Amino acid sequence: MKDLVHNQRFRNGASWFVLVLILIGLVSGTFQTTKKVEYIWRWEKIPRYILFLEKGKVVAKDDAVVTALDKKVGMTTVVVSNSRGEQQYYMIPEDLVSLSVNDQIRSGQVLAQWQRWKSGLLLKGLILTLEISVLSILLGIVIGLFTGLARLSKSPAPKWLAIGYIELIRGTPLLVQIYIFYFFVGQVFRLSSFTAGVLALSVFAGAYIAEIIRAGIQSIHKGQMEAARSLGMNYPQAMQYIILPQAFKRILPPLAGQFISLIKDSSLVGVIALVELTRAGREIGTSTFNYFEVFFTVAALYLILTFSLSMMVQYLERRFAASD
């Protein structure tokens, strides 16, 4: 018995060792390959595209009088007139403007000085990806729920509309759907590219979620519905209080997979002028040529989003497991 346990431990230990070896092999292999193409890694260029410290100092060139303050979003243009009557302009962040009209400024005076963290293109892209994904997931759940219920309906109109919608969406590429939503639907209804992108993604996800929800509802024993109806509940009540809560618990894992797919698929809306994470990476790549570092970073950022989602779903699964 003791021997067996010892044996098992030894084998586990060996397996861990092999795992570490493989990982080291992979990393050094990647390193060697990039050496072969004589790539010069410049990881130090990446952080500034996530967060960077903006340093600014505005110094007056001449003695002058402030004639106007032109407030725009974020920045204020201070218009001054010097002794020769010439107009000069200074751009100052709006919250740092301490001047008012008719103030005198002297040559060499520091009008504003600042040092602040600003989000870089990658962080902005990450936030946009997050916004698009969250909105599309929420809208996709609503579309999927109603389509799934319609798909199960006994009357032909909702049933066949649902089947038609699901087949249409599943049978065409998402990229094409995004173009249609941007160029056709977007033109007709005058949608912004953000709205068009979110709509395309949620309509796409809705079709898949509908099938997941349908399967979930059908997996609930029909005795549950009969028991609910025999107590006098109507169909919507039975669905809302009895069937859907049980189905939801069961479809959580495939639903999570669908949400993760959606986050990744959101990279396609880059084609309609939305600078989400992937598009941001491409833009940085074209200006710096550090494609390797940029896209490794982009991949890692996607991984942060999808992994947090997985964790959230696992937490939900554990909570729902109470009645098992």
Place this chain on the structure above:
Amino acid sequence: MIDIKGVYKTFYSRHKVEALVDVSLQVEKGEVVVICGPSGSGKSTLLRCLNHLETIDRGDIVIDTIHLTDSRTNINKVRAEVGMVFQSFNLFAHMTVLENVSIAQIKVRKRSRSESEKIAIQLLQKVGIPEKAKSYPSQLSGGQQQRVAIARALAMQPKIMLFDEPTSALDPEMIGEVLDVMKTLAREGMTMCCVTHEMGFAREVADRIVFMDEGRIVEIGTPEELFNDPKEDRTRAFLAQIL
């Protein structure tokens, strides 16, 4: 209380199955009727027609002066007055016992949660498991689950209770506890229709026994008549097999 007149029901699955053929039966208020017969004789179908879980092809069913076949009938109102207990319990798996017994009171009877839970606790005491109120169905034995199912049906204060083979899915040692609850109900004057193979129960509490075979009612009689002196050969053959 229940008036079944010339009811026909045919299933078309792979084969054409005539589940009910010209079935007529009256059940008085406070009466306990046990329906028995071999499997596939249509007894469960008949019971399910009584609260419209199955629709009938022909004939009429009147529950407490309401015609089930009338398209203006609000079937949910009728169902609220007719409690049903299933062979497979069908407790709501995601809810505690207490929630199982109170949910329909809250959503259908529109009672407050506190009132519903009070009634639920009383009924759980009646069926003998108040200590399981916070448990989930999966944590209960079959007999306990079926008693909760009875409490859940009773919570609606129904005028009629239907039992569809309530003990068939139970281990033998748990059958007694469920039958005891049913006997108490019968003695309290509940109108009951029970599909069951428990002939001891039938002999003890049934006012009448209905014997069905191949979708037809073969014979109706008091327990003494049916057990001691069955008139039909098929009844005799069936009773000889199960007694």
